[in-house]
Amino acid sequence: MTLKQKNGMLKLIFFFSSIVLFSISSGCSSSKMYRKHNYHNGVVYYNNFLKISGRFFGDINFYTIGEKEIHTKFLKKNHSIKKNIILYGRAKDPKYEVIITYRENKKIKKSTDTLLLNDFKNQKVIYKKSTKGKEIKLYISAIGSHKSNLTMLRDGDKIIKSFKFNSNIEDQVQLIDIFNTYRYENNFLYLLNKLDQAPINTKQRNQWLNFQLYTTILSNDTSNKRYQELIKKYDSKRTQNLKKITEDVLATISNHPNKKGVLPQIKNVSKHKKVVMLNENHWSPNHRIFAHSLLPILKENGFNYLAIEAVNKDQDSILNERGIPAKSTGYYTREPYFGIFIRKALALGYHIVGYDDDVSNNREKAQAENLIKIIDKDPDAKIFVYAGIDHILEYNPVKKMMAGYFKELSGINPLTIDQVEIIANTNADTILLESKYFNQSELINSGVDYFLINTIKPNLKKVYKENTVFLFSSEEKTLKTYKNEDVLVSVFLEKEYLKLKNNSIPIKNKILSVKDNTIELELPEGNYRLKIMDGNNKVILSKEINHHRSK
Structure with a gap:
């Protein structure tokens, strides 16, 4: 999408x-x-x-x-x-x-x-x-x-x-037009304010479009109360609709426990596959955290290409050569956890390919053909495809999707894992379920191989070694004049920032409501660029910080 x-x-x-x-x-x-x-x-x-x-x-x-x-x-x-x-x-x-x-x-x-x-x-x-x-x-x-x-x-x-x-x-004036006008602003708090203050009659605001735009923007800071309220409202409705079927399925599989865990299961079922497809909601960084966890195990199984829908096709060769993601890489890839996902893939030696085509009259078929070109060029290619929402459906009664075209045109049966469709309250961060359990449900499109219930709470400890992440605290006098105002605090890897400046992707964003002059963030050890901007797009502070445990 x-x-x-x-x-x-x-x-x-x-x-x-x-x-x-x-x-x-x-x-x-x-x-x-x-x-x-x-x-x-x-x-x-x-x-x-x-x-x-x-x-x-x-x-x-x-x-x-x-x-x-x-x-x-x-x-x-x-x-x-x-x-x-x-x-x-x-x-x-x-x-x-x-x-x-x-x-x-x-x-x-x-x-x-x-x-x-x-x-x-x-x-x-x-x-x-x-x-x-x-x-x-x-x-x-x-x-x-x-x-x-x-x-x-x-x-x-x-x-x-x-x-x-x-x-x-x-x-x-339409909300989507304002979003598209300001979407590439480096300061998403500024974009948020533009939408909030837009001269649009409340009755004209489409609720579903509102949800998509605001959650996409606010997903840059999942700790934000507004984001959490929007997601909770969306998830609770879907959870309630699926409650009976998910409870029945979870009760069934509990009688046949698999002690291996989700990642070993996926490693096992993907071993002899040439293509693995995983999807995401574009406003759900927890989906990117799970995708990040798949990279090492798929690499061990010989996967060497990462095809990402959200990467601009004209930027993939630049991305591979540069070795680090940039804001110009794509729109959704600007989100911190997406950037971390891409950095990990490059570090593991994946060749990243952008395969989307939103110009073609048949986007789904064009996407599939672009993926097939990878295999035509490199017969030894094993591809991890990271797509948006419904594109990975191998069968869809309403419209043939990318995975359906890929399977038909290539003769290759991909392993498809959907982490968007099933939302449920569980104690485990992730649960992998075969789609056959949901074949009889009219509420669920089971045209994939597996469903993943993903309740991961985004946190840098999920993608960095936990013992390297600890509290950073700093008193910034420049915040004195912003008391009771919202500011955007972003943390960049200093090496990347020196190279890319405003084109660099932060590892952390936080909308901070200023109460005093103190900033507190959990960060991994390292050298960073701390940047603070206000809601009118003014840079309040930009400085290098060294975050290391005192010996």
Whole structure:
């Protein structure tokens, strides 16, 4: 399962691509406050505080704090522009900078669309749009050398004419569009705040979509109370629906105890298999922890490829060469336990392959064909496939899934283990059940070989040697001004951070409600980068920490 924008958006003349909003650390407080209310629905820019809206072209990317510095020609002689900036971006073809400023002044009486400047020598254009008491200015300046100002004039004219004052487009703004606009922000607390504050009528919010978006974001910190409440509500409903059948099955197998445990069982049944498929919910880090535990035993059985749906296909060769995951590796792989899973696979010598295809008309078949290509290229390949939710169903009465196509096209019968379908309250972290026990249940799709009940509670002790994980505590005076506010605390491996900077994946995230200046986290021994950001995307602190037991 992948969260995507609506296909119809691609047909529009104006649209945003990978848009992020720009916010600067200096300037007047009013413009800073205005920028907090900027939104995009994938097509239209909208500020719900100022009630203004406008359209841009798809090759204009807008930036947040720290991503780009403003080196625009306009600021060299006119620093007053900076205090009124509400948007700053750069177009790719042709290359130019875009600035939107906003100001209010009672002296502004006329409603106008005006070209204020066409400076060919310095390759700059300025447009103004005004109404009573309000004014927007659009500044466009060339990056590099242009043959003429013609394109900038044409683009600027369309952009400024699209802007509207006293605009209300709240009904057009959808939660999924806001998510897709900000999803690649390094600060997921900022994304969370954007969704919380989105100008969307509560009645318009789809509960199932809400659940998926919020749990996916909050899964970056499974200790978060909000995440736990959402998961508990979801799990309790599913647990109750399956209670009778799961209790009956668990009672049946209790009469035939298998003392070997889950991992030895899987090692045994996978020994002569060429392909093992395991699935996950994209908001469940405990599924990644179990996948992590499978890596060594499958390696012992000769498995040498790890095919991950969530890894971007254009990033897998880079990932294997670099030897460490990065945020550019994929969206879901940015979550700390997913990053740890990938690091372990690379350390064990797995070759990682991205195999998803969300462009094809038949995604399931395309995924299967991409997996078969691995075997065609390397007949000795043994593949551990890590997929999303239903893709591993060998049989599905409604729609043929990836595993079904793979089995049909390759002639290879994969070992399929589903850890998504069965939710139950058990004392054991994991229980492996043959799917035959659930064949008669209408509530369960038993088109796999095994079901795994996974009740693992995410904790770094599950993926690191337990005796190496202990409490890190630090007093940070910079938190003094954030009392009673939420901040995001992230911990990165220092070696990775020095190499990848903002592209690195943390091993720990925590949304901290600041009570005092103290930070307490359980971490493995090592050298790390501690980074703290606020809900407005400002970096509060970034420093190296050495976490070792005192001798």
